[in-house]
Amino acid sequence: MTPIDDELLSAYIDGELTREERTVVSGLVQSEPRWKARLEAFQKDGESFRKLPARELTESARVRAFQLAEANVEAGADRRRVPRYKRRWMLLAAMTIPTVLTLVFFQHPWYTSRLYLKSDDLHLEARRTVEPAEFDKVKQWQSPPLWGTYHPGDKTSLWVQLDSEEPEAQRVQLVVEYDFDGNGEIDRTEVYQPFELNLYKGWERFRPKTEQVQGDFKNFESGTVRLTLRADGVIKTSGTPGEMVLPYRDLRPQSER
Amino acid sequence: MHSFEQLYESRADYLFFLCQRLEDSEERIELLFMDVWRRIRRDFLQLSGEAEEKWLCRKLVESHRRIYRKHPPEEDTGVESSLMTAVTGLGLEYRWPFVLKESVDFSYGELAEILGIPEPTVRNRIARARAQVRRHLEGAQE
Numbered sequence: 001m002t003p004i005d006d007e008l009l010s011a012y013i014d015g016e017l018t019r020e021e022r023t024v025v026s027g028l029v030q031s032e033p034r035w036k037a038r039l040e041a042f043q044k045d046g047e048s049f050r051k052l053p054a055r056e057l058t059e060s061a062r063v064r065a066f067q068l069a070e071a072n073v074e075a076g077a078d079r080r081r082v083p084r085y086k087r088r089w090m091l092l093a094a095m096t097i098p099t100v101l102t103l104v105f106f107q108h109p110w111y112t113s114r115l116y117l118k119s120d121d122l123h124l125e126a127r128r129t130v131e132p133a134e135f136d137k138v139k140q141w142q143s144p145p146l147w148g149t150y151h152p153g154d155k156t157s158l159w160v161q162l163d164s165e166e167p168e169a170q171r172v173q174l175v176v177e178y179d180f181d182g183n184g185e186i187d188r189t190e191v192y193q194p195f196e197l198n199l200y201k202g203w204e205r206f207r208p209k210t211e212q213v214q215g216d217f218k219n220f221e222s223g224t225v226r227l228t229l230r231a232d233g234v235i236k237t238s239g240t241p242g243e244m245v246l247p248y249r250d251l252r253p254q255s256e257r
Numbered sequence: 258m259h260s261f262e263q264l265y266e267s268r269a270d271y272l273f274f275l276c277q278r279l280e281d282s283e284e285r286i287e288l289l290f291m292d293v294w295r296r297i298r299r300d301f302l303q304l305s306g307e308a309e310e311k312w313l314c315r316k317l318v319e320s321h322r323r324i325y326r327k328h329p330p331e332e333d334t335g336v337e338s339s340l341m342t343a344v345t346g347l348g349l350e351y352r353w354p355f356v357l358k359e360s361v362d363f364s365y366g367e368l369a370e371i372l373g374i375p376e377p378t379v380r381n382r383i384a385r386a387r388a389q390v391r392r393h394l395e396g397a398q399e
Binding site: 003006007009010011014016038041042045046048049050052054055056057061062064065066068069070072073 | 261262265269270277278290291294295297299340341358359364365381383384387388390391394
C-alpha cells in the first residue's frame with residue numbers, strides 16, 4: 001500500500017472523505033482483498049488502542065497536581081516570560097537599533113543642513129576641529145559643489161569663533177554668497193551686521209544677525225556657498241571656527257548624486 | 258465560567274487519561290499531568306470564550322512538547338511488541354493527532370485548530386501514524 005492509499009483508508013475510517021472518494025474507497029475495499037485487510041488492521045489497531053487499560057488518578061496525585069498549579073501561580077513563578085534566547089536577542093536589538101537609527105539620522109544626507117567651517121572650506125561633515133589659523137583682513141571659506149532641496153520654514157543660523165588682540169582688527173563683518181546653479185553668478189547675498197571683538201586674549205563666539213539680504217533661496221544644483229570674513233587687521237580662528245545651518249534637508253556633495 | 262477548581266474537578270481524570278495515551282512510563286505520565294495543570298492554571302484566563310475541550314488539549318500538546326524538550330525520553334533499546342510501545346515510538350507530530358483522534362474522536366478540522374496545522378496535514382499525519390503503528394506491530398509479530 002502506498003502512503004496515498006493509507007491516507008485514503010485512514011480518512012475513510014474517520015469519515016473525512018468526500019462522497020465521491022468514499023464511493024471509490026468503498027468499492028476498492030470490497031473488490032481488493034489487500035485494501036480490505038489493511039482497513040481491518042487499521043480499525044483493529046484503533047480499537048485496541050481505545051481499549052488499552054488506563055489507571056485511575058490517585059487521590060494523592062490529584063491533590064498534588066492541584067496544589068502545585070496553585071502554588072506556582074501564587075509564587076509568580078509562572079508569569080509568562082519571554083524565553084531566554086529571545087530575551088538575549090531583544091536586549092541586543094534594544095542596544096543596536098537606537099545606535100543605528102542615531103547614526104542614520106545624523107549621517108544620512110537627507111538630514112544634512114549644516115556646513116562646518118574648516119581651514120578654507122565649508123564642509124558637510126561634522127569633524128569641526130582644525131588647526132587654529134591666523135589671517136590678515138580677509139578670509140574665505142567655500143563649499144564644494146552641492147545638491148539639495150530648499151525647505152522653506154527651516155531655521156538658518158551662523159556662528160563663528162574668533163580672536164584678535166589688535167585694536168585695529170576689532171571690527172568684523174561676514175558676507176555669505178550663494179551660487180545655486182554653479183554658473184558663477186551670485187544668486188543670493190547675505191550681509192551680516194558687523195560685530196566687534198574685545199582686546200582680551202581668548203576665543204569669542206558671535207552669532208551676527210543679517211543686515212541685508214538680496215535674492216531668494218533656491219534648490220542647489222551643483223551650487224556653492226561662500227563665506228567671506230572681513231576684518232581691519234589680523235584675526236585668528238579657533239579650532240572650531242564656526243558653523244552654518246541652511247534651510248535644506250538633503251545637502252550633499254555632487255559626487256554622491 | 259468555571260473557577261479553576263471546578264475545571265480541575267471536572268477535567269483532571271480526562272487529562273490523566275490522555276496523558277496515559279501519550280506516554281507509557283508512570284513517571285512521564287505524572288510529569289506531563291503535573292505540567293499540563295500548571296500550564297492550564299497559568300493560562301486559565303485565556304479559556305473564556307474558547308471551547309473547553311479543544312483548549313485543554315492544546316495545553317496538553319504544549320505541555321507535552323515542553324516536557325519532551327526538557328526531559329527527552331531515554332532511548333528504548335529493547336524490542337517490544339505492545340501497541341503502547343508502538344504509539345510512544347511515534348514522533349510527537351504524529352502521536353498527537355493519532356492519540357487525539359483515537360481517544361477523543363476530534364474531527365480533522367478540530368485537530369487542525371488544536372495542533373495549529375492545516376487539515377490536509379492532519380489527515381496525512383494520522384495516516385502515517387496508523388501505518389507506522391501497523392508496521393511496528395507487524396515487525397514484532399515476525
